[in-house]
Amino acid sequence: MIFIMFMQVFSFLFENDIFAWSDDILLEVSQSILEYLRIVEAIENSHSQVYYLIFFYFAVVYITVISLLLAYLRYTLENTKYYFETVTQLLRILLLLSYFVFFMPFYEIFTSVFRCDSESEKHFHLTEMTCYSDAEHIIMVVLSVIALIALILFNIVIALLYNET
Secondary structure, three states: OHHHHHHHHHHHHHOOOOOOOOOHHHHHHHHHHHHHHOHHHHHHHHOOHHHHHHHHHHHHHHHHHHHHHHHHHHHHHHOHHHOOHHHHHHHHHHHHHHHHHHHHHHHHHHHHHHOEOOOOOEEOOOOOOEOOOOHHHHHHHHHHHHHHHHHHHHHHHHHHHHOOO
16 A cells, blocks of 8 residues: 555656656656556546546545544444444544545545636636636535545544554
């Protein structure tokens, strides 16, 4: 899992928008290999708006399920007759997957909601959606902000609990 996490972070080094590379041959080969690790790039190459929305709402539901399981775990610690060990194990698995595998794709999909074309004021991938004026885009922005805060908080806690040496 650490290898997947490392490769996702490493793939950002080869993005044209962030860094200017002088060797186009190395850049093209690296981008073609590493673009499969970046979810937004893979969705852009598929030219499917449905995949973008499916993954966005999957990420929101995943973060929501973790939040609900945390709330349930807190309730069961106060009322021990409702405590199930499987909930704790499921929460542990979901949080570790979120930390090692899903952090970069979720972070990328949540921040991509804010990417808009400055000339046409349309979303970069959902071309029929006008940025910050359509109700659907405003809902996606609010969900992204809430989910990003929760994702970062979850990962800070996981980093403090599991990576302490």
